[in-house]
Amino acid sequence: MVQAxxxxxxxxxxxxxxxxxxxxMKEVGGAISFHPRAIVRIILRALxxxxxxxxxxxxxxxxxxxxxxxxxxxxxxVVPVTALSYIAGALGGLTFLGERxxxxxxxxxxxxxxxxxxxxxGNR
Amino acid sequence: xxxxxxxNLKTYLLIAIMVIAGPLGNVLLGKGMKQxxxxxxxxxxxxxxxxxxxxxxxxxxxxxxxSLLCFFVxxxxxxxxxxxxxxxxxxxxxxxxxxxxxYWMLGEKISPLRWAGIALISLGVFxxxxxNPRTAEHV
Numbered sequence: 471m472v473q474a475x476x477x478x479x480x481x482x483x484x485x486x487x488x489x490x491x492x493x494x495m496k497e498v499g500g501a502i503s504f505h506p507r508a509i510v511r512i513i514l515r516a517l518x519x520x521x522x523x524x525x526x527x528x529x530x531x532x533x534x535x536x537x538x539x540x541x542x543x544x545x546x547x548v549v550p551v552t553a554l555s556y557i558a559g560a561l562g563g564l565t566f567l568g569e570r571x572x573x574x575x576x577x578x579x580x581x582x583x584x585x586x587x588x589x590x591x592g593n594r
Numbered sequence: 595x596x597x598x599x600x601x602n603l604k605t606y607l608l609i610a611i612m613v614i615a616g617p618l619g620n621v622l623l624g625k626g627m628k629q630x631x632x633x634x635x636x637x638x639x640x641x642x643x644x645x646x647x648x649x650x651x652x653x654x655x656x657x658x659x660x661s662l663l664c665f666f667v668x669x670x671x672x673x674x675x676x677x678x679x680x681x682x683x684x685x686x687x688x689x690x691x692x693x694x695x696x697y698w699m700l701g702e703k704i705s706p707l708r709w710a711g712i713a714l715i716s717l718g719v720f721x722x723x724x725x726n727p728r729t730a731e732h733v
Contacts, residue, residue: 495674504604509671516670537623537649541631545624546696546704546712549617550689553715556722569677574721581718585711592707 484532485558490525608672616665617692622658
């Protein structure tokens with residue numbers, strides 16, 4: 471039960487957070503230079519986009535859930551299961567960011583889903 | 595605008611950083627949480643405080659956080675010019691790396707079925723990774 475709650479929080483809050491950060495970074499614009507000063511300027515600009523803060527908040531929830539999961543389960547089990555976020559990511563990219571998800575990409579997502587299932591079965 | 599080829603090269607470079615720093619961070623967090631694990635309790639609040647202190651005074655946890663920060667900065671930069679639904683799956687080659695690191699660094703026992711699952715996840719990642727980086731014109 472605790473396991474299920476932790477994994478749900480890691481996947482839902484983690485993916486939601488990443489979608490918000492992605493949306494914020496699109497508003498900020500492409501990173502053209504790798505110069506440290508340019509990187510700092512991009513980070514400062516990103517912090518002024520509200521979506522960034524929503525995203526960071528959700529990622530913090532996901533992070534503490536991850537710590538909780540890692541305190542009771544193996545890292546080689548926890549991290550592959552969080553690959554469930556592929557499914558959440560494809561759905562979120564489709565609905566929230568207006569990205570087109572090709573049939574080939576859906577096939578990859580399907581493989582990942584079956585892989586996660588096997589990891590779960592391998593833990594019994 | 596940068597030419598497409600240049601942009602692809604930068605994306606691959608950032609993904610390489612993500613694939614190494616991300617799993618290393620997770621494995622270090624796992625190691626740290628096992629070190630402080632038996633002191634953890636969320637209730638009452640005094641126990642929560644004690645757990646928080648135990649976690650954030652553990653050097654291994656901080657090493658893990660530093661590694662994940664490297665991952666996060668590379669991730670943010672990549673997301674600024676490539677689609678989320680491209681970067682996220684491509685970066686997730688990390689799921690295979692994390693199992694190897696867990697096996698080597700933490701001595702975790704990994705069943706054949708789990709290896710098979712992880713291999714399938716990697717196959718899925720490969721299939722997803724061979725799609726076009728940019729599909730949305732704007733947000």
